[in-house]
Amino acid sequence: MKVTINGKEIEVKEGTSIIEAMQQSGDRIAHYCWHPGLSVAGVCRLCMVEIEGNPRVQIACNTMCTEGMKVNNTSEKVRDAVKWGLDFHLINHPLDCPICDQAGECGLQDQYMEYGKYDPEMAEAKVKKHKVVDLGPTVVLDSERCILCSRCVRFTEEVSKTNELGIFNRGDRSEIGTHEGVELNNKYSMNTVDICPVGALTSKDFRFRQRVWYLKDAETVCNGCSTGCSVKTYYNKEGFFRVKPVYNEQVNGYWMCDEGRDLYKFVNKDARILKATVRVNGVQTEMTAGAAAKAANEVLKSASADSLALVLTAQYTVEEFDAIVSTFVNEFKSKKIYFWINNKENFDSFDGLLLRGDKNPNTKGLLKVLEKHGITATWNDLSSGLSSGAVKTVVVAGPENQVVFPDFADRVREISKAQNVIWMQAGKNEALSGLTGNVWIIPTKSYVEKDGTFINHAGLEQKFKKVTTVVSEALTLTEAALLLAGKNLVMPTPTPFMPTNQRSDQVTLEARKKNEFVFRRGSL
């Protein structure tokens, strides 16, 4: 079916609405109530378009394309309609932008900059509604800012199917609210904050902590459970501040769960191990991660293959598992490699939308690597080996998301029966101080600090890129595997001040020229 949009002819499928066709053609169109993941409500009246042959402007979200339709949203008539529609939206909207968390990513703000009717003609005073309404454990409502697009109401009806929200009262006294005795408390409640086109619904967690224009964002894969949602993390030099979902048709659609949104917390510096701790013969020293791994190599080298074990949690990337498992199999000739399973019994549970019982992002990936190297050892072997004293040295790649490992302290106690424990982990944990014998605690990088692949529950391989560095000294398991095997890290050769396309005979400077004034500055 051929449709002409703003003079461009495009091919669309049967049953496409005009707004979808406009997204396809890349034309900008304002929309507050329309959301691709929800049903069409048609209440905001902002996606106005002019259709040739039709005397009135129409809404694009609820009008289907027909063969040969000619649509535009740039004509004077449409601009005028949008301008007045916007004025109507803003009649009761408070001037809250300095306080509002949505400032900087607010649809109403953007639209006002483009189509604003800068001289309002309303003589009436604004209708004041409720300001800080506590909707539930995660969300705060400001009904003055709300433009009644009903996205959040439709979300609780159609996606989470919990029906907590509704629109109450009539006319300009309409307000979003929860039904009597119910609070907005479901596992997907924060999605309502994401889809709110203005700042009416704000997240309690993110509220007032940063202005959005101070944040950078980068896509990654959520490591909260085996679903592996595509997410965007928002961060700056002070740390990570929030996580939002990214549309991924195969995995999560437009949504993500509230649990996943908490996962930036264990990445931040205050929750992390910053320095390696080494305790040999009762003498405790702090050193850098790399040095500790090299020191641990001394023990691993002298240990016999039978007394050596490796414990893995399914929270690392496929590449890392491959590196450390092949190091163990090839260098140390040990096949005592064990999968630390946190809560086996509810691995298969699924809430029907996104949340899965398996809280590891890469269980499939770990199993694949273990299978590739022909490893069949079970945890019982390790337990008996530890009690009998046959296993003397244990290398552990501990969990990143420690909340989902309720048996953490028990396992630490069990493993501390070994003489030497090399524990690699990203986050701090009190229980680690209970390790006896010789201990190497080595900080590792978290999932936002490395490139890699997670394989989700359905076997889908998702590659992700490094977002930023939080603890620069920390090692990835790949690096740790090299150092533990007594090799050196292969660093990419840095060519910081040279263009990549330089001539082969070009002379390079030995070092960067120093600015004498800066370096020899005395006290003021």
Place this chain on the structure above:
Amino acid sequence: MSVMQNNSEKAKWYLPGILGGMGITMKHLVKNLLNRKKMMTLNYPEEKYEYSPRFKGNHVLTVKKDGSLRCTACMLCATNCPAECIKITAAEHNDPHVEKYPISYEIDILRCVFCGYCEEACPVDAIRLGPEWQTPAVNGGNFIYDINHLAYRPNLKGGIQTHVDDEERNKSGI
């Protein structure tokens, strides 16, 4: 650089110029000796020059009628600051009409260039550049001004009020 020599006839007539200059100096000397009140100079630091109220000196955070801070911690001043000398931490206020307020507002005055952009960026008239301009200190001095200094330093006498209060604004439906 090269040295130029002026060998013209005119250059030999330097004395009238010098005497003219000396004459002006003597005129001021005599005038100042006879009428000391009209002297153009000040005995700093005992006497200080008062600039106009529009002078852009040290910052002041304005307050509402009840004496609480006007600032809503919107960070527009910090965003707009070319010297990046403003640091604000926001927090939630107990009063739902206030909602957001700064729990810390710091200006690194050694970095500040007194451009006045913060004043212009502020949507609620919370920060102004005041008439104070002499705040010297030695190395140990406090050059990071906090809320206490910016809003409640002694010579502000309890804080400078803004024209419109939140409550008034709310009532009149703005």
